[in-house]
Amino acid sequence: MVDAVQGLRERKKLAAWRTIRSTALRLIGERGFDAVSVEDIAREAGVSRTTFFSYFPSKEAVLFDLDPVEVQRWQEMLDQVPDDVPLWTAMTDVALALAASLADRLPLQKRLTAQSPDVCSAAQGTCDTFYPDLHEWLTRRSPDADRVHAALVLNTAVAAVATAIEAWDVDDPFEDFLQILRDCLRWAGAGLAHPVG
Amino acid sequence: MVDAVQGLRERKKLAAWRTIRSTALRLIGERGFDAVSVEDIAREAGVSRTTFFSYFPSKEAVLFDLDPVEVQRWQEMLDQVPDDVPLWTAMTDVALALAASLADRLPLQKRLTAQSPDVCSAAQGTCDTFYPDLHEWLTRRSPDADRVHAALVLNTAVAAVATAIEAWDVDDPFEDFLQILRDCLRWAGAGLAHPVG
DNA sequence: GTAAAAACTTGCACTGCGTCCAGTTTTCGG
């Protein structure tokens, strides 16, 4: 499923990625996003500022980017969805799976986006990681005539996820979040189940 | 309707706002977003860099912020929507009115968001101007139990607008854009017409 | 095992955004 052990270089890279990420989450969790500089994170993680930016394209990305292994597992999931599943159903499944993988970071992310508007707008960019892939995936699975429909399916799903994140109380169990998300997807998707409305 | 002539101070402020805005749109339209600095815009508009930031909170904002007069007209429109209009219907009307006021800038915005990803993520922030107001407006108009529903209505409408902007061809007449938007709103809203799905 | 090649890290310098502040000019109310 996941490549066991590649070369030393690959393993070191992944380790570095995770060290930087966890260091950043810890520091930012302690002091807040604006009170921690990239310099701070790099120093604490034992790398140079330059190296930080070779792993993450921006300071915000360290909060929202996915672990490479997660990305890979997630790509494989996309490939395994049968072609005959209706677009909205497929999208729903993917959204729920994706949401489930956010379990550990979601509380911190909610807290931070509430604090600083800088992070808040970047939070929408969370989707930036998936958006192009998903867009391509959906477009490939739908006839040319329904390209608008495919885009609408994606954006509506994003809206449902955003709403669920917004509505979920951090103190409630994570399962509640998934339930809210299921409801949102069902409500928002009622009109999208069939390609031509 | 709109205050005719307030003090000289107010008029000068509005004039300065519009000068900065139009200068920025011209320069950015000519050279591209990244090739124009705030310094350039300020110099060309005849103000200092500091003053630029007293009118616009960021470089991106100069592309997406609404003319103060438009904002005011738009607030009045919100107040005039009767309370007995269903939530989704009201939202649809507002979205369409809002979209109509984008007529002149949309082509430039589409061109720029396609060029640079910096602008693209900022484009989502367009809604930042309206989002809090609309959120408050919708929440006020719906019972506490339906707060999730209200948020979903808003986010879904945003999704519809985003999709329509994405799907519209800049070379087609603006009316086509509104038609696509109407379709998107209808499809996406099919499940939202009734508070409890 | 060793040497060349490729990939990664590092420090440094640079541009540009956004903020702060102290001093000046402009507008408003009386």
Next chain:
DNA sequence: CCGAAAACTGGACGCAGTGCAAGTTTTTAC
């Protein structure tokens, strides 16, 4: 006309993000 309030200015600062020429480590080929 005058004092207060608001707006503009220049300069300095911190930090994000990029480019580059080193130096170091891993891989590859022999």
